[in-house]
Amino acid sequence: MKRNSETILRIVLPLATLALFFGAWSYYVHGATISPFILPPPEKIGRAFLTQIADPGVWRHIQVTLTETLGGFFSALIAGITLGALMAKLPPVEWAFKPFIIALQLIPKVALAPLFILWFGFGLESKIVISGVLAFFPIFANTLVAIKSTDAGDREVFASMRATPLQSFLLLELPSALPVILTGAEVAIVLAIIGAIVGEFIGGNAGLGYLAVVRLQELQVDQLFGVILILALIGLLLYGGVAVLRRILVPWHQSAATQM
Amino acid sequence: MRAQSELQPELLVDNIGKTFESAAGSVKAIDRIDISAKAGEFISVLGPSGCGKTTLLRMIGGLERPTQGDVSIGGHSVWKSRGDKTAGEAVRSLAFAFQDSRLFPWFSIEDNIALPLRLRGEPKDKRLARARELCALVGLQGFEKAQPRQLSGGMRQRVSLARALAIDPRLVLLDEPFGALDAMTRDQMNLELQRICKATGATVLLITHSIAEAVFLGDKVVVLSPRPSHVHAVHEVHLPRPRTIAMQETPEFQNLVRAIRSDIAGYPA
Numbered sequence: 001m002k003r004n005s006e007t008i009l010r011i012v013l014p015l016a017t018l019a020l021f022f023g024a025w026s027y028y029v030h031g032a033t034i035s036p037f038i039l040p041p042p043e044k045i046g047r048a049f050l051t052q053i054a055d056p057g058v059w060r061h062i063q064v065t066l067t068e069t070l071g072g073f074f075s076a077l078i079a080g081i082t083l084g085a086l087m088a089k090l091p092p093v094e095w096a097f098k099p100f101i102i103a104l105q106l107i108p109k110v111a112l113a114p115l116f117i118l119w120f121g122f123g124l125e126s127k128i129v130i131s132g133v134l135a136f137f138p139i140f141a142n143t144l145v146a147i148k149s150t151d152a153g154d155r156e157v158f159a160s161m162r163a164t165p166l167q168s169f170l171l172l173e174l175p176s177a178l179p180v181i182l183t184g185a186e187v188a189i190v191l192a193i194i195g196a197i198v199g200e201f202i203g204g205n206a207g208l209g210y211l212a213v214v215r216l217q218e219l220q221v222d223q224l225f226g227v228i229l230i231l232a233l234i235g236l237l238l239y240g241g242v243a244v245l246r247r248i249l250v251p252w253h254q255s256a257a258t259q260m
Numbered sequence: 261m262r263a264q265s266e267l268q269p270e271l272l273v274d275n276i277g278k279t280f281e282s283a284a285g286s287v288k289a290i291d292r293i294d295i296s297a298k299a300g301e302f303i304s305v306l307g308p309s310g311c312g313k314t315t316l317l318r319m320i321g322g323l324e325r326p327t328q329g330d331v332s333i334g335g336h337s338v339w340k341s342r343g344d345k346t347a348g349e350a351v352r353s354l355a356f357a358f359q360d361s362r363l364f365p366w367f368s369i370e371d372n373i374a375l376p377l378r379l380r381g382e383p384k385d386k387r388l389a390r391a392r393e394l395c396a397l398v399g400l401q402g403f404e405k406a407q408p409r410q411l412s413g414g415m416r417q418r419v420s421l422a423r424a425l426a427i428d429p430r431l432v433l434l435d436e437p438f439g440a441l442d443a444m445t446r447d448q449m450n451l452e453l454q455r456i457c458k459a460t461g462a463t464v465l466l467i468t469h470s471i472a473e474a475v476f477l478g479d480k481v482v483v484l485s486p487r488p489s490h491v492h493a494v495h496e497v498h499l500p501r502p503r504t505i506a507m508q509e510t511p512e513f514q515n516l517v518r519a520i521r522s523d524i525a526g527y528p529a
């Protein structure tokens with residue numbers, strides 16, 4: 001019985017919070033405390049969202065942003081895992097490069113975006129680079145730490161079986177590091193979206209970030225909210241994608257069962 | 261030739277010692293240990309915590325370099341001629357099982373058991389056939405495709421043992437493999453281990469904290485002193501095989517246990 005009422009509360013309470021939120025929003029906007037120009041009422045935003053996803057022109061922007069985000073994310077995944085693993089296994093590589101990677105991490109990387117536009121142009125490439133640069137660090141740092149902290153007892157088992165360093169890497173270190181690498185990837189995918197949008201803000205002619213700026217200039221605030229809603233959904237979708245990746249890649253790990 | 265190889269011990273731990281050097285100073289873990297075992301013999305090693313039992317096992321297995329002495333397995337030196345072919349030969353045919361089962365959760369049970377063969381480049385069908393064989397040997401038929409987390413502690417320990425046996429080792433090194441198990445499961449595992457050892461004919465070195473387990477399984481019980489350790493006493497166990505749980509009640513068994521216990525009580529303070 002106890003469990004049952006808990007289950008009900010777990011469904012009802014968040015819905016109540018949501019209702020309260022939208023209720024208050026409608027109340028303030030319709031009660032004219034806030035100008036509907038600054039904050040349109042929820043139903044108007046809903047309509048703007050629906051008209052936009054019915055518009056093939058908007059889908060083209062969605063496609064552009066997705067391409068940039070995924071392009072940046074997967075480049076960061078490949079570069080981050082490769083470099084992280086190399087540094088974990090070859091200390092001289094770590095000594096040579098790590099100080100500079102840390103130093104670069106300390107620069108607010110968004111500030112580099114104008115440079116990348118200058119270097120790579122106004123098309124997809126510059127956004128992929130910005131997105132990739134933002135997404136790189138969490139993947140890299142997690143890979144490095146995870147591979148280095150492979151359990152000493154597990155290493156001993158591989159040593160006792162006379163495994164070669166390559167075998168230990170592929171069959172022990174990489175699989176045991178994977179859950180932590182995926183945690184880095186979860187952070188990275190969110191940063192990758194931010195990178196793509198920022199790039200579109202400052203130097204784009206396509207994509208949802210560009211569209212948001214256009215809507216603002218047209219003073220179509222409800223449409224602007226619609227774009228933001230689409231971006232939120234894309235974020236949810238991509239984050240969910242990484243969670244699915246976790247279930248596929250590390251079904252044996254706790255985190256695959258507890259995620260979402 | 262044949263007669264000579266029979267005279268030669270399968271395992272010879274010769275005047276071995278280990279001092280750990282670190283920034284905090286040096287720790288003499290093992291003063292001097294000599295052990296010899298004939299092929300197929302089962303040696304139990306008892307000793308207080310921290311006396312260097314795990315270190316001893318690691319030196320025998322080629323994982324830790326001794327600061328004195330050497331080990332030979334089947335006449336091949338483990339440490340003297342490191343790097344040449346015979347040294348590799350010495351350690352190639354031995355296997356470890358550790359206190360905690362150390363299974364890898366990203367492999368199924370059969371892949372865990374077949375791992376040593378995979379590392380040796382055996383083809384997949386061959387090593388999986390061997391894994392199935394070993395699953396049966398340790399009483400885990402039907403669990404080949406299971407995941408380690410689906411098994412109980414005792415079952416995992418069996419898998420760990422099966423993995424050690426995968427390469428058909430001539431020498432098996434067991435570091436308190438049943439230390440984490442309850443008394444009943446432990447009795448069960450001891451019976452199984454006895455049966456498995458008979459089936460494989462391997463020489464076994466078992467480290468344990470249980471005097472009863474040491475006597476039950478061993479042909480010889482080696483009692484080590486506290487650190488820096490040396491061999492304090494060696495007891496031959498002449499109980500007939502196969503040994504049964506009931507045998508633990510016999511005066512002969514209990515006399516041995518008592519004698520070993522008084523050895524341990526007789527350590528210098």
Ligand SMILES: Nc1ncnc2c1ncn2[C@@H]1O[C@H](COP(=O)(O)OP(=O)(O)OP(=O)(O)O)[C@@H](O)[C@H]1O
Pocket residue numbers: 280281282287289307308309310311312313314315316487
């Ligand atoms: N890598 C190392 N560096 C320094 N000292 C070590 C190292 N390994 C072991 N020792 C020391 O050597 C001694 C013996 O350690 P060992 O693990 O062999 O003991 P043990 O007999 O297996 O103990 P237990 O029964 O508790 O497992 C201990 O005092 C330990 O502190």
Ligand SMILES: [Mg+2]
Pocket residue numbers: 313314315435
């Ligand atoms: Mg130990």
